[in-house]
Amino acid sequence: SQKIEQNSEALNIQEGKTATLTCNYTNYSPAYLQWYRQDPGRGPVFLLLIRENEKEKRKERLKVTFDTTLKQSLFHITASQPADSATYLCALSSGGSYIPTFGRGTSLIVHP
Amino acid sequence: GAGVSQSPSNKVTEKGKDVELRCDPISGHTALYWYRQSLGQGLEFLIYFQGNSAPDKSGLPSDRFSAERTGGSVSTLTIQRTQQEDSAVYLCASSLGASRKETQYFGPGTRLLVL
Numbered sequence: 001s002q003k004i005e006q007n008s009e010a011l012n013i014q015e016g017k018t019a020t021l022t023c024n025y026t027n028y029s030p031a032y033l034q035w036y037r038q039d040p041g042r043g044p045v046f047l048l049l050i051r052e053n054e055k056e057k058r059k060e061r062l063k064v065t066f067d068t069t070l071k072q073s074l075f076h077i078t079a080s081q082p083a084d085s086a087t088y089l090c091a092l093s094s095g096g097s098y099i100p101t102f103g104r105g106t107s108l109i110v111h112p
Numbered sequence: 113g114a115g116v117s118q119s120p121s122n123k124v125t126e127k128g129k130d131v132e133l134r135c136d137p138i139s140g141h142t143a144l145y146w147y148r149q150s151l152g153q154g155l156e157f158l159i160y161f162q163g164n165s166a167p168d169k170s171g172l173p174s175d176r177f178s179a180e181r182t183g184g185s186v187s188t189l190t191i192q193r194t195q196q197e198d199s200a201v202y203l204c205a206s207s208l209g210a211s212r213k214e215t216q217y218f219g220p221g222t223r224l225l226v227l
Contacts, residue, residue: 098143102155
């Protein structure tokens with residue numbers, strides 16, 4: 001069955017360092033992958049979308065990579081700040097569906 | 113502009129009662145989605161609307177769950193005879209509905225607690 005794995009353990013890093021979050025998937029051929037941020041008590045907020053034929057996407061301090069051979073996406077936040085502390089969700093979509101499948105998310109905690 | 117809104121923000125009910133959750137999507141968005149998120153779990157897809165029709169209801173967990181959308185706008189998710197396992201955050205999202213790679217815009221969710 002299709003499976004999306006995100007590290008269930010919280011990632012703790014120091015302010016200013018680069019945070020790297022991982023999204024692995026199996027039995028899936030996604031056409032594109034999205035990353036969302038979710039703060040406590042709020043709905044997810046879209047951050048970045050990357051297509052299967054793209055290796056890397058950047059937006060300000062954010063960078064996403066997509067390796068369809070490894071079946072993995074990495075999400076990087078450079079020069080991290082305490083305000084970046086949140087849960088980050090990856091979501092995969094196949095080309096034929098309007099419905100993305102979400103991972104459980106990884107909590108990021110940036111310490112001042 | 114206004115984002116997706118949901119009401120109520122919190123709902124406490126007794127087991128066996130019916131509840132209605134409301135979602136107001138972004139104006140002009142034809143696609144609307146309902147998800148459920150339990151503590152520590154990912155987003156569980158419930159139902160998808162394109163306009164007023166629901167081409168995908170595959171995520172509704174039982175026949176106690178139903179949803180409708182009227183006028184291509186507001187949607188209501190109804191849970192009949194609520195059970196304790198229905199306790200979760202119910203999230204609504206909308207998108208333009210023009211393509212499959214669109215961003216979804218989420219509301220703040222309704223936190224449902226069934227006692």
